[in-house]
Amino acid sequence: MHRRRWAILGVLMLSLLIVVLDNSILNVAIKTISTPAPTGLGATQSELEWAINAYTLVFAGLLFTAGLIGDRLGRKKVLLGGLVIFGAGSALAAESGSPAQLIAFRALMALGAAFVMPATLAVLMNVFEREEQPKAIGIWAGGVGLAIAIGPITGGLLLDHFWWGSVFLINVPIVIIALALMVWLVPDSRDPRPGRVDPLGVVLSVVGLVLLVYGIIKGGELADFTNGTVLATIAAGVVVLAAFVIFEKRSDHPSLDVSYFKNKVFSAAMSAIALVFFALMGVTFFSVFYTQSVRGYSPLESGLLMLPLAAAQMIFAPRARLVVDRFGNKATTTAGLLVIAATLASFAAFEADTPIWILEVIFFLMGAGMAHIMTPTSVVIMQALPREKAGSASALSNTFRQVGGALGIAVLGSVLSTAYRNGIEGKLGLLPPGLRGTAGESIEATLGVAAKLGPRGQALVGPANDSFLHAMHVTALWGTGVALVGAVVVAVFLPGKAPASEKGKEEPELVAAVE
CATH class of the missing domain: 1.20.1250.20 (MFS general substrate transporter like domains)
Structure with a gap:
């Protein structure tokens, strides 16, 4: 039993807190990020979906492998490395100059987060004796609940006083504190018999999911799920995921044991x-x-x-x-x-x-x-x-x-996007042809165009709200x-x-x- 185990638990919870907090903070910031520059990045609805999903897909795709690498190399090393990558990704995301950069840096943050989450639980199981583990895991899980609760409020406070990038920059000082405490307090541990890493399985699962999600989001963006590109991308995603399942079934060290x-x-x-x-x-x-x-x-x-x-x-x-x-x-x-x-x-x-x-x-x-x-x-x-x-x-x-x-x-973002576009298209006749496509992408895009047009744009606000409410009802x-x-x-x-x-x-x- 480690004598500083409760202090170690505190450090592990701090690491976990920022990883979970980041997604719940972003939920409040998505409208600000969709606002045209200089307030936001002018992200379209599909770009916003990617900003969230780039993190989620990389995180989900690497969780198993990250856990195995921690078992093999040592959990403390992996935790420290994951936090450094997450902190660097956060600093870069805060300074993003375009939606594409934000999506790329969110994926980098997820790469770090995937190494942090499984390692925190593995270290916890290592420093607590069996009789104290339920209590420690309960407190650890409570940290996840706390992050979900304080994320939107923290995000709201930051956005009320600073620019949109502050919701990412807030991670950097927390990461620095967590790193210092971890170097000082957390002992290293590893599995004497670690599993084997399954790189091909990881690649197939991430590529398959990204293709599938890309096809669904593209369909919503075009408001047309019968489009050849959309259907081909979704079909390719399904085929790659099927290949992933077949490969995992035959592998002697699968990252996903299909037999479960x-x-x-x-x-x-x-x-x-x-x-x-x-x-x-x-x-x-x-x-x-x-x-x-x-x-x-x-x-x-x-x-x-x-x-x-x-x-x-x-x-x-x-x-x-x-x-x-x-x-x-x-x-x-x-x-x-x-x-x-x-x-x-x-x-x-x-x-x-x-x-x-x-x-x-x-x-x-x-x-x-x-x-x-x-x-x-x-x-x-x-x-x-x-x-x-x-x-x-x-x-x-x-x-x-x-x-x-x-x-x-x-899927639901695409339903929202398609229903909104179908509802607003007939109301955009007053706009120059070049602006109609942009204005129909989302309620924020319509309101952004309306604001630029001044008094003439006011006529768009009512239809934008009505179209959004209808799209929300359908979704x-x-x-x-x-x-x-x-x-x-x-x-x-x-x-x-x-x-x-x-x-x-x-x-x-x-x-x-x-x-």
Whole structure:
């Protein structure tokens, strides 16, 4: 047992905090980044989706490999290296001169983050004895909840006082503090029998996902999913991902053990995690434009409006185990997904003057629903596999969470983009032909063109809001459909309430599930 283990836990949480914080900070900043220069970068909706997804896809694609490299080279070295890369990427992202640069530097940040996240948990397991591990993992997981809660508020505060790049630059001093503390406090450790790295598997999975997501986003940008380029890119993504699955099946050291998915319970729990993040990431994407563009709230006010969602997760996540004990995994998860579906459906009734307290109630219910999905599915995933596979099960659920979120932003963002373009196109006849294409890309693009035209542009504001609300309603209903599919999957495949005689056997497995 390491005598400075609690101080080490604090350093690990600081490292984890910035990695998670960064994505939740960006959610509040996307409207500012889409505003034309000099305020923002004038990013189109598809470029915004890429700014989020470049991070998510690289992060998800490298999690397994990063964990194995940490086991092989030493976790402290990998943690330090990951933080340096993340800090450098953050500084470069803050100074981006174009959306393309921002996307590239976000991918660099994700490369660093992928090495930080698995190493923090591995170091934690190494410095705490078995009896203290559940408590330490609980505190570690609480750090993730805290980052989700404070991210939008921190982002809002920074954007109220500084330029958009400050949401990335804030990472740099935190990284420097974390590096100094880590060099001083954290002991190095490695796995005496590390697994083998699977570079071809990593390349196939990342290339396949990027092609698939690129095709979906391009379809939304063109408002045409029958376009030859769109169909060819999506098909290529599917083919590469199929090749990835075949290669992993035959490999003697796969980065993704496909045999896990023969277990129906495991597959259902993984599907639930992916689907809930698919729906929720898509909603977060459009809700920022609703609160800031349509309702006129500042980035800070918009961040504060997200608080009920984070608060509900922090209140209910630790208590969800009690609900599972009483009603079982199947009932708890199915109810959670039905709550998510109902809250998403309610967005289809939102108008420009809907009382804002209704949005707050919906965000709170959404957070409560999410808490009652994540805890039982994590428990099911950990229990479905042998004990020694806990690390890869944890990495796998994290990967599915990230990929589900990336596809949610791509698919629901494309639905939003297509519905908005179709709604606004007929209202842009007053504009010069050269401006029509730009103005139809997103509500921010339309409002940006309207602002440049001065009094003449005012006539565009009403139609822009109406088109966005219609697009939001359509997107919310798509999200509802996805959540309902998830509810059916878990209702059919997840196990019901465990018999009382098995309750005692469950306890040891649950500690790693908090992740």
